[in-house]
Amino acid sequence: MxxxxxxxxxxxxxxxxxIANAEIKxxxxxxxxxxxxLIFQTVLFDKVHDLQTDEKMKLKYGLEMAESLGNExxxxxxxxxxxxxxxLVKNYGL
Numbered sequence: 001m002x003x004x005x006x007x008x009x010x011x012x013x014x015x016x017x018x019i020a021n022a023e024i025k026x027x028x029x030x031x032x033x034x035x036x037x038l039i040f041q042t043v044l045f046d047k048v049h050d051l052q053t054d055e056k057m058k059l060k061y062g063l064e065m066a067e068s069l070g071n072e073x074x075x076x077x078x079x080x081x082x083x084x085x086x087x088l089v090k091n092y093g094l
Contacts, residue, residue, distance in 0.1 A: 011039070033081070034088040041073060
């Protein structure tokens, strides 16, 4: 049995709070979008790694898949928010 990641209880608490207040616009900052994206991306890439391992994917193809996923995620964020994650990183905390 896999050990649960120590961040899971924190993620569950945040998700529960968001669900409980879903009718209220939360007014997140751009930094919060980047923080949430990094969390989501980390969880997503963990699952991608599991898939690649299960399918015994060659490293070259696994890296290509990971790069494609990162590019697609960046594109989705830009398409639906007008924000570029590369710019968010440059301006983080400012």
